[in-house]
Amino acid sequence: MGAVKTKRMPRAVREQQMLDAAVQTFGQRGYMAASMDDIAELAGVSKPLVYLYLNSKDDLFTACIRREAKALTAAVRAGVHPELPADRRLWEGLLAFFTHTARHPDGWSVLHLQARTHGEAFAAEVTAMRTEIVTFVTQLIADAAREAHRDPDLPDKEVAGLAEALVGAAESLATWANATPGVTARQAAATLMNFAWAGLGGLMAGRAWSPPPA
Template sequence: MGAVKTKRMPRAVRERQMLDAAVRIFGRRGYRAASMDEIAELAGVSKPLVYLYLNSKEDLFTACLRREATALTRAVREGVRPDLPADRQLWEGLRAFFAHTAEHPDGWSVLRSQARTHGEPFAAEVAAMREEIVAFVTRLIAVAAREAHRDPDLPEREVAGLAEALVGAAESLAAWANTTPGVTARQAAATLMNFAWSGLGALREGRGWVPPAGEG
């Protein structure tokens, strides 16, 4: 079937259509199985035009990664009001994260599954996004420690480790929530808050878990 002919439109609009189609195909079929023919057909353009705009399949996939990563990090940052208490900031950030991944399941599949299984340079694009989110969560945890007025100087390594664990849990929970009927973004965020914030609260109060004596 030939590409659908449409009227001439601005390059930015046409390119967005191509990226929308590519994210859908990559997210559902995977990078290797996806073809430029089906991406072009879904976008309503010719395959040569896709190559003209985005050079190659690899460049097209990289452009998809960058767009989806930027949208996700922006959604998380914009979802957090800095004037709120630390627990509310974390709650709003998690809710924004789960809402975005639920509303853009193909984009999340591209970021979560596809990029990580096809090596460099794709994995590096996702790693950069993840580092930005981890740094953001690290600051939230540090704020929580300061607000507690009990342990304002948590070791930097411990704060960073907590942020890594929280982001990793959010990624896994989003993958589960997106494939489990009836689970909303709010429910997923509440689940992770119940799992994580109680532990963070105990740490803020100096009641952190300690390994049994005598173990290495």
């Protein structure tokens, strides 16, 4: 193991340093394989100091989930400018999402892969983040319907379903893009935008697809 650094710094700064190391370790090795020794060494602190600041491995993992979830939702919201047309707002939101997940692949791994599979409490943290994003996207789609028609004929449940489908597709596509060399955030966003907006555009114009009779 490398020598542990002992340089003094403010607690808040040191804690973020530990969280950075924890996100990298959890994201790359997985929750079960990650050890507090590895995290402490990567952060340049002693293992007792990690326990002093963040209590336990479970508490540290929860803190990582909350920090990464907050950063992702903030990035998506900041990327959308309300004065833009509906298609541009959706595009900017998707681009912000894929840009953030591409820049923070370990954080995305923690949220999308690790937190969902290692306990109900961890999964609940991610569910809360996902619900916030789905609510935001639902509003974007509802706004698009209002812009297309003065009296939109899209039921609330259909709008909610479209938002769920779009967020689910974005999650899967982000994981694929991060694992596929040469795929940029802009390319991933354009792929999903082309897929989603073609269908949404038809709905807004009243060209809904209908299943064949049973």
